[in-house]
Amino acid sequence: MIVDAKIIKNGRKGVITMKKTITVEGFEIGTEENHEALTGVSVIIAKKGATAGCCVRGSAPGTRETDLLKSEKTVEQVHSIVLSGGSAFGLESTCGVMNYLEEVGVGFDVGVARVPIVCGAVLFDLAVGNPDIRPDKEMGYLAAKKASTEIFTGNIGAGCGATVGKLRGFDTVMKGGTGYIELCLESGLKVGAYVCVNACGEVYEGEKILAGALNDDKSEIISSHQLMLEGAESLLSGKNTTIGCILTNAILNKTECNKVAEVAHNGYALSIRPIHTSMDGDTIFTLASGIAEANLDTVCYLAQEAMRLAVIDAIKSAEAVQNIPSYRSIYFMSE
Numbered sequence: 001m002i003v004d005a006k007i008i009k010n011g012r013k014g015v016i017t018m019k020k021t022i023t024v025e026g027f028e029i030g031t032e033e034n035h036e037a038l039t040g041v042s043v044i045i046a047k048k049g050a051t052a053g054c055c056v057r058g059s060a061p062g063t064r065e066t067d068l069l070k071s072e073k074t075v076e077q078v079h080s081i082v083l084s085g086g087s088a089f090g091l092e093s094t095c096g097v098m099n100y101l102e103e104v105g106v107g108f109d110v111g112v113a114r115v116p117i118v119c120g121a122v123l124f125d126l127a128v129g130n131p132d133i134r135p136d137k138e139m140g141y142l143a144a145k146k147a148s149t150e151i152f153t154g155n156i157g158a159g160c161g162a163t164v165g166k167l168r169g170f171d172t173v174m175k176g177g178t179g180y181i182e183l184c185l186e187s188g189l190k191v192g193a194y195v196c197v198n199a200c201g202e203v204y205e206g207e208k209i210l211a212g213a214l215n216d217d218k219s220e221i222i223s224s225h226q227l228m229l230e231g232a233e234s235l236l237s238g239k240n241t242t243i244g245c246i247l248t249n250a251i252l253n254k255t256e257c258n259k260v261a262e263v264a265h266n267g268y269a270l271s272i273r274p275i276h277t278s279m280d281g282d283t284i285f286t287l288a289s290g291i292a293e294a295n296l297d298t299v300c301y302l303a304q305e306a307m308r309l310a311v312i313d314a315i316k317s318a319e320a321v322q323n324i325p326s327y328r329s330i331y332f333m334s335e
Helices: 087-103 137-145 224-229 233-237 254-271 296-317 327-331
Strands: 006-009 016-021 028-034 039-056 077-084 118-122 150-153 177-184 190-197 202-205 208-211 243-250 283-292
Touching (some): 028 137, 039 254, 077 137, 077 243, 087 137, 150 177, 150 296, 177 296, 190 296, 202 254, 202 296, 208 296, 208 327, 243 254, 254 283, 296 327
Parallel strands (some): 077 118, 243 283
Antiparallel strands (some): 006 016, 016 150, 028 039, 039 283, 190 243, 202 208
């Protein structure tokens, strides 16, 4: 079963987005954006803690506290995953999330304080909007405070300023965004994928190109295969990165969470071409709330499929901004 969505105006300066409900137990998501500056932050919160893992496949990541997610490290659970725009500047937003969680009593009790464990990753959106405005401590705090099971996708959170198709430079890109998909089995197992798509290549649904690098008059998408063979220099700009998180109610240990994150990258590879380049920071986290008994391979497969569909959802939910067209503005007219 795939969780349904509704197209609505979410009240944030009339931005049209997709409204969805998180049914995976133990998780809430909040976002904060600056739609004029085209940047934002997404905060996934597990107030009771969740077993976590991570897999970084891009060669130019911007992350926080990912070392502690290695299987041999001591910490087993985390309280938040922060996905942010702003490139490395956006890591500041994680401090605001820590402040909020401390205020509400979330974190490990170390005697003199409660210490929330907050991990994060960032994407590059400084080339659109206002590069002087980035997700900061206040934006992270506000996003955490808004966390709910009712969420929005599209030009929201860390996907607010995301773009795709950068192999010809920024003049011919299309709009990326934030997507979310859940897959639920009758057994009670639930796997959701939340992703902010900011890829250098194009996004596919099967063999259909949804978004990518446009030609000069923006009338058609040029194949990344062709551009890569021609030696696309824009690949070296480092202005890319797709970041996401798998949410599941499965009972998993840290090693298994890392495996799920690893396999979920297949969802990227099935929907984004090229992916995991030398100047990307492509990263996926896993959070498991530990409720449902499940076979690890089943969880991994659902994570892969949910992530693939979430990438597609991000593109289909995004709206055109400034001079950047979107899938919806080119192919689909909403009511």
